[in-house]
Amino acid sequence: MKLNIGMRCHDLCPKMEMEELFKEVKANGIHQIQLAFGKSVSNYDFSTGHYSPGFARYIREELAKNEIHVAVLGCYINPTNPIESRRREAVDRFIEHLRYARVMGADMVGTETGRLDADFQVTKESYTEEGYQLLLKSMREIVAAAEKLGVIVGVEGVFNHTLYSPARMKRFLEDISSPNVEVILDAVNLIHPDQVSPEAQARVVDQAFAYYGDRISALHVKDFVFEGEEQIFRHVGDGLFCYEPLLRHVKEKKPHIAMLLENSSKDRFHGDTAFLQEIFDRI
Numbered sequence: 001m002k003l004n005i006g007m008r009c010h011d012l013c014p015k016m017e018m019e020e021l022f023k024e025v026k027a028n029g030i031h032q033i034q035l036a037f038g039k040s041v042s043n044y045d046f047s048t049g050h051y052s053p054g055f056a057r058y059i060r061e062e063l064a065k066n067e068i069h070v071a072v073l074g075c076y077i078n079p080t081n082p083i084e085s086r087r088r089e090a091v092d093r094f095i096e097h098l099r100y101a102r103v104m105g106a107d108m109v110g111t112e113t114g115r116l117d118a119d120f121q122v123t124k125e126s127y128t129e130e131g132y133q134l135l136l137k138s139m140r141e142i143v144a145a146a147e148k149l150g151v152i153v154g155v156e157g158v159f160n161h162t163l164y165s166p167a168r169m170k171r172f173l174e175d176i177s178s179p180n181v182e183v184i185l186d187a188v189n190l191i192h193p194d195q196v197s198p199e200a201q202a203r204v205v206d207q208a209f210a211y212y213g214d215r216i217s218a219l220h221v222k223d224f225v226f227e228g229e230e231q232i233f234r235h236v237g238d239g240l241f242c243y244e245p246l247l248r249h250v251k252e253k254k255p256h257i258a259m260l261l262e263n264s265s266k267d268r269f270h271g272d273t274a275f276l277q278e279i280f281d282r283i
Contacts, residue, residue: 001251003280005221005273006032006071007261010039012269017043019062026066028266032258034110036074037100048093056103063104070106071258072154072184072218073097078114079138080131080162086118091138095145102149107258108217109146110154110184113163113172122160132172135162139176146180154218156184159192159231166190166204170211183212186220186262187246188233193226202245209249216254219246221276222262233263236272247280 012033013024018041025033037046044050063070075097077090097109116131117123125131139153146153155172157163163172173181187205195204209216223239225232233239250257264272 001255001280003250003259003273003277004032004256005259005261005276006030006034006069007264007269008034008036008074010036011262011264012266013040015040015042017041018059022062022066022068025068028269030269031067032069032071032260034072034074034260035070035106036076039074048089048096051096051099053103056100059100060104070101070104071260072108072110073101073104073106074111075109076111078120079111079142080114080116080126080134081118082116082134083118087134087138091141094142098142098146098149098151098153102151108152108154108182108184110156110218112156112158112189113161115161126160126162127164131162132168135172136175139172139181143176143178143180147178151180152217153181154184155181156186156189156220158186158189164190164192166207166211169208173212173215181215182217183208183215184218184220185216186222188222188224188231188241189220191224191231191241193229193231196226196240198242201242205245205249209253213249213253216257218258218260219250219254220262221246221259222264235263235268236261237275243276243279244283247276248283251280251283 021040075094077094081087101109113135116125157169163169190204223234223236223241225239261272
């Protein structure tokens with residue numbers, strides 16, 4: 001089986017006019033992307049209030065012309081911003097992206113789950129019940145809109161965000177209780193500084209699939225090292241991440257799941273893909 005691998009647009013090339021961006025994606029032999037309008041498109045305004053169905057149809061047509069599918073429409077907000085006006089703006093922005101996704105045919109609109117800090121600084125406050133309840137407040141409104149529009153919300157856990165572990169994600173999925181919420185699993189993002197051994201990494205990945213494997217609908221793939229408490233991203237194969245446990249779950253349970261390379265580049269994409277395929281074929 002061939003892995004279904006794509007990449008984030010903003011890793012592939014710098015911000016540019018949308019029409020040229022999609023041509024560049026196609027020219028590099030990539031057919032599946034994560035698209036973040038604000039990071040990749042220079043010639044249109046995607047701030048809240050500029051949506052129209054006609055504009056979304058135009059984007060869909062440009063994607064089809066270039067044989068591209070959007071696996072994740074990225075709208076990475078801070079749903080636990082303690083400043084209410086800024087949290088409100090973030091929720092409104094995400095809901096508007098749901099409307100784009102519905103017309104464009106994107107699989108989902110994705111976000112991480114934020115930090116309980118106005119400037120998005122790492123803080124242990126993000127782990128508190130206060131932070132969790134604020135996340136639920138934001139996501140319940142987002143999910144209500146997603147259910148009405150028939151769109152999927154993709155939620156990604158991160159070790160120093162509000163949903164910081166597989167157990168916390170499991171609780172969230174149970175509390176939010178909606179078929180319109182699925183998981184973007186970035187296994188590297190869930191690894192804490194004390195979980196870098198191969199055995200500890202395998203436990204994190206196995207726990208995620210045990211708790212909510214049925215809800216995992218897209219994967220982010222990258223590598224990492226730690227410098228103290230800070231996780232530093234590396235290219236695929238250049239860090240400490242052990243790919244075998246993750247790819248074994250893909251082989252057994254998730255054929256053809258969308259896998260999106262992070263921190264890759266157009267010069268590395270095909271080599272990174274071959275590296276992962278080789279591991280997948282031999283496990």
